[in-house]
Amino acid sequence: MLTFFRDGGWSMFVIVAFGAAGLLTAASHAARPDATREGFIRWISQALVWATLCGIASDFAAVGKYLGSDSPLGTAPEQPQLARILLEGFAESMSPAVMGFAFLALIALLAGVGRRRLDAARAP
Secondary structure, eight states: OHHHHHHHTTHHHHHHHHHHHHHHHHHHHHHSOOGGGHHHHHHHHHHHHHHHHHHHHHHHHHHHHHHSTTOTTSSOOOHHHHHHHHHHHHHHHTHHHHHHHHHHHHHHHHHHHHHHHHHHHHOO
């Protein structure tokens, strides 16, 4: 898990912070349904989506910079090495997506449970 977190870079801290806030709020909403929490859950989920996309973009930018003119390789890598570096960079760049979207799935599940319980309590 630490390798996965390291591969995602600095954006993983933001994703975990937003994800934990959303997850805790959604869990609280599932346990004790309260309609006032739903607005926060919706907005923290949007923030998490944007943080996830920002993390993916910054990771792809890092891969591009590594292979570009400021590359620590000094010169352009050979074709087989270039393909390997690109594939490894793509895999590392997907770490924020995996973490962020997993958080979003759990938040949606718990928010749905809370909404269902809230609707059931209000039903005649």
